[in-house]
Amino acid sequence: MGPGITVQPFGILKHMLNSRGSFILRYGCAVVSIAVATYLRLLLDPLLSNQFPFATIFFGVLVTAWLGGFGPALLASALGAISSIYFLIPPRASFGPKASNQYFGIALYLSVSFGIAVLGGIMRAAQRRAEASAQAVSHQAALIDQTHDAVLTCDWNGPITFWNHGAEQLYGILSAQAIGRVSHELLHTSVPGGVDALVKALEREGVWEGEIERSTGDGQRITVETRMILVREAARPYVLETSRDITVRRRTEEALREINAQLEARVRERTADLAQSNASIREREQRLAGIVNSAMDAIISVDSEQKIVLFNSAAEEMFRCDAAGVMGQPIDKLIPRQFRQQHGQRIRDFGQTGATLRSMRSLGTVTGLRADGEEFPVEASISQVEVAGQKVFTVILRDVTERKRAEEDLRSSEAKLQTIVENLTEGLAVSDLDGQLLHFNRVALDLHGFATLEECRRHLSEYADMFELSDMDGTALPMDQWPLARVLRGEKLSNLEVRIKRKQNGWERVFNYGGTLVHDVGGQPVMAVVTISDISERSKAEDEIRRLNEELEMRVASRTAQLEAVNQELEAFSYSVSHDLRAPLRHINGFSLALLEDYAERLDEAGQSYLRELRGASQEMAGLIDDLLQLARVTRTEMRREAVNLSAMARAIMNELQNMEAERAVIVDIAEELWVHGDKHLLQVMMKNLLGNAWKFTAKREQAEITFGQCPKDGEIYYFVRDNGAGFDMEYVGRLFGAFQRLHTAKEFDGTGIGLATVQRIVHRHGGRVRAEGEVNKGAMFYFTLADLEETSNGEESDSSGRR
């Protein structure tokens, strides 16, 4: 049982007496109580007379001891004694001497009342202690009630005995409802590990701290932080428990944790960003440094005192010194002496005028001074930046020595070009891509009848008002067919002849135009160029020639017609010759043979021989006629060129000859695969003649040799037929190829003398040449070319000796 706090009715009185200002009350109470006690005893006189005088005084002392404590009780005792002695002990109402046994009674009384006083004092002290403690307790209770924390006590394994205000608030359960219930049943306590474990732990350790979940009166689950203490020392062990609702705190904690985590994450992000931006800043710096250093132009920065603070690698190259050597040096070092002051002034002016934080100005071309003392032209531009109140000037320089040189070269080459253009014998006109004429050279101006360059600088369309152009037939050319218009469309003109007429003056000329678009290095057209030359004279001459040509053609045509007519007649003539001339010959021959056969016995030897001569003559004549006809045919027929295998032809002819005279032994050597390009029939006739001759003239040889082949001579390929026959005297070689010319008598060798003429005719018709070489009785060689003037694809002439 704990100290229950109960409010008693006497409590108020006691409270009054226990308070500090109660001294008078307490000692007054002593007086009063003794007075009362005395009075009461006096009242009791009828009953007790003089016995027990202290009877009520004891009670008075008791009451005083109880109400006032030790001091007042002592006083009461003393007073009681006094009062008693005076009022109660006989002789009453005096302090005279008393009976001796009364003194014993008084002594007894005193001791007892002393004892009571002491008891009272003790009691009072104890009461006071108890009250103090009760007060303390109630103070504590009030405190406990004041606190927000839930405080409850319950018997060990028993019900709740105390339920503070905080618990009411926290759990939403009134104290009246809670007391007497078992806490974990009432509140549906749940804890990780189980309530039993908690209880066991509490029993074991005497203390348990932790977070548990409970249900409130309205069913909400909350988390509380609780501290339980098992108080074993008390008469009945009890558990003291304080709990705090940490639901909110938990949630807040969680929220905080989350926020923390978020914050952390954000911080991480931010740190990463920072790192990244740092990195990118670094990168940018590096890039910038890279740019600055890789720039082809020199970049130099100076501070407000004109000292160099930045000097990139291009600058090192340009001024031919190391950056290390010039950093911190005045920039004047890089400027030729004579310009230093001017430059300094410029910078200062610039520094002053540059109202904005950054501004650029081009300084144009200035002179720089290299480390080795060389002065050179540079193009410079300057900018300024204010950084932390300090001005920094940056100059960007480009060495334009080369450029200046190039400009100079360009100027001089332009001048050259200009001279050339002006001094051309042809007219030159230049226009832009829209057809605006930009330039005419002197000749062009003269040709068009312009006095000044300005006159020509019009658009092409304006020229239509001044000139009329027509083609060589006289058909007027519309503007889009004008030479320049065609060039502007992308055509390349060359040798375009145009009739041009000046409208006002009326002169008429003939111009020859050439023209093309001019492209830049990228292949884009930039302008059109037209060349003009006056070919009026030439044109006239050409017209005249044409006219003459036409006349000539007519004359040739008529002549040809005449010739053709003649040819026709000749054809007819040949034909009739072939037929009509032979017929009588045949008859002569025939009848003379008939005579010989049928009337031989009537003729003597002479007569028979005459007849034989007759026959022979007619046969000769027939041969002659044949040969003549052949010759005529050779001249007349149209040549049809084709590939001809001369070797095969020669072989065939030789075989035929051999067959006709099988008894002859002739060594024939024919080179293989000699192909030519010519008329098959004519070549056949030619080869027949040549080989036939060789055959004929080797008839008297025992060992006849006939060769056909090719050999180079005088840089050309000749074909030849060689024999080792009778040969001929070189003195008469000129007569060899004449018609009817013979160098042998008919007795030696028969023949009409036309054969070689025919050969020559055939060779000539092939565009070749024929030669003969011979030695009497040693043999003869006839060699020929057949230049067929067949052009190869690269325009060289090849003769017919191409082997295939």
Next chain:
Amino acid sequence: MEKKVILLVEDNPRDETLTLRALKKANILNEVIVARDGVEALDYLFGTGTYAGRDTHEIPQLVLLDLKLPKVDGLQVLEKLRADKQYKRLPVVVFTSSSEEEDLIKSYDLGANSYVRKPVDFEQFMEATRQLGLYWLVLNLVASEL
């Protein structure tokens, strides 16, 4: 076997004489009808004009045709001949002094069976004739008509 006729179309009397002699010398004993120009030849073949009334079923065994004939020349005769069903396959030997390529081509184009040039040398002429006769009259098989 009935000895068939040889039609000799020849304008030149001398050639005629010589040819006949040659044929005789070659022992060719067929009757030889001589037409002296193209018209006569056609008259004979078709039974017209001078030969009107002739039995045209009697067809010659061989025609020796000269080309250069008056009035209608040899090639025309040949053409007319070949156009006729009866004489389509009749052996025709063009026997001429012309050695012109065109004549040769034209003759064959028009359906001549052979083209022989009259040689100037008479011996050769005779030999040629003999051979002709031998070949066309004896050796060669002729498609029989009608």
